[in-house]
Amino acid sequence: MLEVRDLRKTYGSHVAVDGVSFTVSPGDAFGLLGPNGAGKSTTIAMVSGLIQPDSGEVLLQGHSLRAHPRFVKQRLGLVPQHIALHERLTAEENLRYWGQVYGVHGARLRDNVEWCLRVAGLTDHRKQRVERFSGGMKRRLNIAVGLIHRPEVLIMDEPTVGIDAQSRNHILDTVRELNRDGMTVIYTSHYMQEVEYLCNRLAILDHGRMIAYGALDDVRLLAGGLSTVRMDLDGDPAPALDALQQALPAERVEAGEGRISFHVRDPGPAVGKAVLALSQYGIAPLRIDIERPNLEAAFLQLTGRRLRDGGDA
Amino acid sequence: MRVVWAMVWAQLLDLLRDRKALLLILAMPLVLTAILGFALNGLFAGKPLPVVRVVVHDADGGAYAQQLTAFLKGQSLFRVSEAASAESARQALASGQADVALEIPHGASGVIDHGGSAQVNVEAPVQQAFRQGLVQQYVDGFGSRWSAVSTAIRDGLPPASAAAGEPLQIREAASGTRPLNAKTYYAYAMMAMFLLLHAVQRAGVLVRIRQSDQFKRIAAGPVSTSAVAVGDLISTLFVLAAQCLVLFAAYRWILGADTGPPLQMGVLTGSYLFALAGLSLVIGRWVRSEAVVDGLAGIGVNVMAVLGGSMYPVYGFPDWVQRLAQFLPNGRILKAWLDSAMGVSWHEVWVAAVYLLAVALVCLLAAAVRRPAVA
Ligand SMILES: Nc1ncnc2c1ncn2[C@@H]1O[C@H](COP(=O)(O)OP(=O)(O)O)[C@@H](O)[C@H]1O
Numbered sequence: 065m066l067e068v069r070d071l072r073k074t075y076g077s078h079v080a081v082d083g084v085s086f087t088v089s090p091g092d093a094f095g096l097l098g099p100n101g102a103g104k105s106t107t108i109a110m111v112s113g114l115i116q117p118d119s120g121e122v123l124l125q126g127h128s129l130r131a132h133p134r135f136v137k138q139r140l141g142l143v144p145q146h147i148a149l150h151e152r153l154t155a156e157e158n159l160r161y162w163g164q165v166y167g168v169h170g171a172r173l174r175d176n177v178e179w180c181l182r183v184a185g186l187t188d189h190r191k192q193r194v195e196r197f198s199g200g201m202k203r204r205l206n207i208a209v210g211l212i213h214r215p216e217v218l219i220m221d222e223p224t225v226g227i228d229a230q231s232r233n234h235i236l237d238t239v240r241e242l243n244r245d246g247m248t249v250i251y252t253s254h255y256m257q258e259v260e261y262l263c264n265r266l267a268i269l270d271h272g273r274m275i276a277y278g279a280l281d282d283v284r285l286l287a288g289g290l291s292t293v294r295m296d297l298d299g300d301p302a303p304a305l306d307a308l309q310q311a312l313p314a315e316r317v318e319a320g321e322g323r324i325s326f327h328v329r330d331p332g333p334a335v336g337k338a339v340l341a342l343s344q345y346g347i348a349p350l351r352i353d354i355e356r357p358n359l360e361a362a363f364l365q366l367t368g369r370r371l372r373d374g375g376d377a
Numbered sequence: 378m379r380v381v382w383a384m385v386w387a388q389l390l391d392l393l394r395d396r397k398a399l400l401l402i403l404a405m406p407l408v409l410t411a412i413l414g415f416a417l418n419g420l421f422a423g424k425p426l427p428v429v430r431v432v433v434h435d436a437d438g439g440a441y442a443q444q445l446t447a448f449l450k451g452q453s454l455f456r457v458s459e460a461a462s463a464e465s466a467r468q469a470l471a472s473g474q475a476d477v478a479l480e481i482p483h484g485a486s487g488v489i490d491h492g493g494s495a496q497v498n499v500e501a502p503v504q505q506a507f508r509q510g511l512v513q514q515y516v517d518g519f520g521s522r523w524s525a526v527s528t529a530i531r532d533g534l535p536p537a538s539a540a541a542g543e544p545l546q547i548r549e550a551a552s553g554t555r556p557l558n559a560k561t562y563y564a565y566a567m568m569a570m571f572l573l574l575h576a577v578q579r580a581g582v583l584v585r586i587r588q589s590d591q592f593k594r595i596a597a598g599p600v601s602t603s604a605v606a607v608g609d610l611i612s613t614l615f616v617l618a619a620q621c622l623v624l625f626a627a628y629r630w631i632l633g634a635d636t637g638p639p640l641q642m643g644v645l646t647g648s649y650l651f652a653l654a655g656l657s658l659v660i661g662r663w664v665r666s667e668a669v670v671d672g673l674a675g676i677g678v679n680v681m682a683v684l685g686g687s688m689y690p691v692y693g694f695p696d697w698v699q700r701l702a703q704f705l706p707n708g709r710i711l712k713a714w715l716d717s718a719m720g721v722s723w724h725e726v727w728v729a730a731v732y733l734l735a736v737a738l739v740c741l742l743a744a745a746v747r748r749p750a751v752a
C-alpha cells in the first residue's frame with residue numbers, strides 16, 4: 065500500500081502542492097486529475113523521490129521514502145512524460161541498460177526484457193535503434209522501460225500529452241491491461257476521459273489543493289449527479305420557452321439561437337417532455353446530446369471552472 | 378559499480394553510434410589544426426621560440442667570456458640579456474625577469490686558457506631547475522669546446538673558426554635536451570586547446586541530460602548521486618582519451634611533432650585528462666542552462682587558449698601572463714608537454730602532474746557539494 069501524507073511544496077512564495085494526501089491500494093488504478101499547473105507533476109516528483117517535499121511523507125508498505133529511499137524506489141516505476149531513452153541504442157539495449165540501472169541482472173533481466181518487449185508490442189523490433197522508431201513506438205518503449213524492474217507501482221505523468229489519437233488509445237489500453245493483470249498504477253492527466261476510462265479511484269487537484277478524492281463513482285456524484293442535455297432545433301425556441309419551463313419545472317432551461325440546454329438528474333423522461341412541449345410550437349429537434357454525470361461536471365461544480373479551456377478531450 | 382559501468386557503456390555506445398558527434402570530436406580538431414596551421418604559420422613557423430631567459434653578468438671580460446655570451450645569444454633557445462653587476466643579475470632573477478642567471482667570474486678566461494676548468498655559475502630559482510640544467514649543459518659544452526680549441530692553439534694548430542674571427546658555434550644541443558621546434562609547440566598547443574574545448578562541450582551534454590527526462594528516470598531509480606557522477610567522470614575520461622590519442626597520433630606522425638618519454642607523456646596527459654574531466658563535471662553540475670555552457674565553450678575556452686599559449690607562443694607574453702598561464706590547466710600542460718619533449722627531469726613532470734591532479738580533486742569536490750537537482 066502506498067500512502068501519501070500531507071505533501072507540501074513551495075517554490076518561493078508560490079505554493080505548488082498544498083497538503084495532498086491519498087492512499088493507493090494494491091491493484092488500484094489511481095488517477096490524479098487536474099488542469100495544467102494544478103501540481104500533478106510536482107506531486108508525482110515527490111512521490112517518486114525526484115524532489116524533496118517541504119513537509120509530508122510518502123510511505124510504501126510502511127517504509128518511508130525519506131528513511132528508506134532504496135526500498136521504496138526499487139518498488140516504484142516512473143514513466144516520465146517525455147521520452148527518456150537512449151536514441152541510438154536498440155529497444156533491447158535500452159531495456160537492458162535501464163534494467164541494470166534499477167539493479168536487475170542475469171536471468172531475471174533477460175526474462176524482464178522479454179516481458180517488457182511483449183507488453184510494448186516491440187518484440188519484432190528489439191534490434192532496431194530507437195531513433196528509427198515512430199513516435200508511438202517510442203512512447204510504448206518509454207512505458208516498458210518503466211516496467212523493467214517489475215515495479216509494484218507504476219507511476220505515469222501525463223503519458224498521452226501531445227501524441228496522436230491512435231498511440232494514445234494504445235497506451236490507454238496497455239495501461240488498462242497492466243492494471244487488470246494486477247499492476248498498481250498512478251496515472252496523472254488533465255483529460256477526464258482518460259481517468260474515467262482507466263481509474264477506479266482518483267483525486268482531483270486544483271491550485272495545489274486536493275478538491276475531491278475517492279472512488280470514481282463517488283467523485284462523479286460530487287457534480288450532483290446531473291446530466292447535461294443539449295438540443296439543436298429546426299426553429300427559434302423563444303416562443304416555446306414558457307411551455308418548456310412548465311414541462312421541466314425543476315430545471316433552468318437555457319435557450320440560444322436554434323438550441324436549448326438544461327441539466328437534469330434523469331434525462332430520459334425530461335427529453336420526452338421537452339420534445340413534446342416544443343412540438344406544440346411546431347419545433348422539432350435536429351440533434352440531442354446527453355452528457356452523463358462526469359468528472360468534468362464535477363470539476364465545474366467544485367471550482368466553477370471547466371477542467372480545460374476547450375480542446376479535443 | 379555495476380551501475381556505473383552500465384551508465385558508462387550506454388553513454389559511450391550512444392556516442393559511438395553518433396557519427397556526427399564522432400566526427401566533431403575526432404575529425405574536427407584535425408581539420409581545424411590544418412586550417413589554423415595556415416593562419417598561425419607566421420606566428421609559429423620559422424621563428425625561433427625564446428624559451429629560457431638568461432641574464433649574464435660578465436665579471437671577466439676576457440675572450441672566453443665574450444664568446445660564451447655570444448654563443449648563448451646565438452641559440453634560438455635562449456633570450457639573453459646582460460647585467461652590469463652580479464647584484465642586478467640576481468635582482469632580475471628574483472623579480473622573474475630572467476629564468477636563469479649566469480655569473481662569469483673574474484679571471485675565468487685566464488683559467489680556461491691555461492687548461493683549467495672555468496668556474497661559471499649558473500643560478501636559478503628552484504622551480505627553474507630544468508632551465509638551469511639546460512643552460513648548464515650549453516655552458517659546459519661550450520667550455521669543453523673552448524678548452525679543446527685553446528689547447529690546439531697552444532699546440533700550434535690553426536683554430537679554424539677562431540682564426541676566421543667568427544664566434545665559435547656549437548650546433549648540437551648538449552645531450553639529454555633538444556631545442557624546441559615550432560611544429561612541436563604548435564601541436565601541443567592545439568592538443569591542449571582542443572581537449573579543453575571538448576571537455577567544456579561535454580559539460581553541455583551533461584547539462585542537457587540533466588534537464589531531460591532521462592535524468593528523472595535515473596533520479597527515480599535506486600542509484601546514488603555519486604555513482605552518477607563517477608559514471609559521468611569515467612565516460613568523459615574515455616572520450617577525452619580517445620580524442621587525445623587520435624590527435625597525438627596525427628601530430629606525431631603527420632605533423633612530426635617531438636615527444637617526450639612515453640611514461641612522462643602518459644603521466645602528464647593522464648593528469649590533464651583528469652583535470653579536464655573534473656572541470657567538465659563541475660560545469661555540468663553548477664551550470665543550469667546549456668546556453669551558458671555554450672558561452673563558456675565559445676568565449677571561456679578561447680580566452681584560456683590565448684592565455685595558455687595555444688594561440689600565440691606563450692614565451693612572447695609578459696611575465697605576469699606567463700605566470701597566470703601556469704594556473705590554467707591548459708597552460709600548465711602545454712608547458713609540461715613541451716618541457717617533456719625537450720627532455721625534462723621527472724621532478725618537473727611530477728610537479729605539473731600533481732598540480733593538474735589537484736585541480737581535478739578541487740573540481741570533483743566542488744561537483745560533489747552540488748547535488749544535481751531535478752528541474
Ligand atoms: N521548479 C519549479 N520552480 C518554480 N515553480 C514550479 C516549479 N515546478 C512547478 N512549479 C509551479 O508549480 C505549479 C504546479 O506545477 P506542476 O506540478 O508542473 O503542475 P501540473 O503537472 O499539474 O501541470 C505550477 O504553478 C508551476 O508553475
Ligand SMILES: [Mg+2]
Nearest residue numbers: 104105106222
Ligand atoms: Mg505536469
